Each structure stands twice: as C-alpha cells, then as structure tokens.
Amino acid sequence: MESFIEEMDAHELENAIELLCCSKAEELQLVGYQYVTSKDVWNCVSRKYEKQGIPPLHQLVNDILSLKATSFMNFMTVSAYRGSSF
Template sequence: MELEQMSEEELMSTIEMVCLSKVEEMHLIGYEYVTSDDIWNCVSSKYEKEGVPSLHQLVNDILSLKATALMNYMTISAYKGSSFD
C-alpha cells in the first residue's frame, strides 16, 4: 500500500508501529528513555528538504536507524535548544 492510497491516520498508525518496534530495540540495547517521537523526529528531519518518500523507504529508514545516529541527532537538537518532550 503506497502513501497515495493511505489516509493520514493510516499512515501515522503505520509509522507509529514501526517506531515502537525500533524503540523496543533501543530499550534492549540500553537506551531506556528513547521514545517513538524521538525516532520519528530523527528520521523525518532528513525529509524536510525533499519531502516524504515512499512507505517502503520510510520503514527502511526507521528500522535501519543506528543508535549512534539517533544520539547524534538528539545531541545536536539539544544544542540547538529544541525540547524532547
């Protein structure tokens, strides 16, 4: 199912499920305070210029996100003054 065929609610539900899977993985390797919003904010930050890609690319980007890339993103965001709430 592609993005054009999905409603906004279905898309966000799918993204939330994939992000929660990645959160569970992060918890298993010791990053206990990572949330699905942190995951999504990190992954979606690279889409600001080029727009949202296809669903398979979204899922791939979320599931292949490395802990170091997430921590780098969160550190830079903290320096820029954005909140993590």
C-alpha cells in the same frame, strides 16, 4: 502491493508509521537507551525530510528500521546543543 498502499488512508498510514517507530524505540531501549520514545525516533528520521518532503513508503520504512543507535544519539546530542525541543 501497490494496490494495498493505495487503499490505506492517512490514518492507517500514520498508525503503521507509529508502530514502526515504537518498534525501533523498543529496540533502542533494549540496548540501553531506556528513555527513547517513538516520537524521538520519528523526529530523528524525519529531520532529513524537511527539505525534500516525505519519501515513498518503502524508503520511510527502511529509514526507520535501519536507524542505528549511534545515529540516533548523534541526533539527540546535536539537538540538545541547539536547544531544540521536539
């Protein structure tokens, strides 16, 4: 597995992360959050990487796929109060 990750270039890695975020956005849409985009998911997940930097791939995948709707909505609410634009 380690050699597979080393063989991925930045573009392939970016595409894989985009697919994961799309999958999570679709899941959130199925439970009623119809306007969620993959960019919204990425903004929510990546906010905790601002100080530490991007984590190892396995942690990144886990963070995206384990994102709960309540955590996502908390992020969106706080962002709206702050007037943040994604």
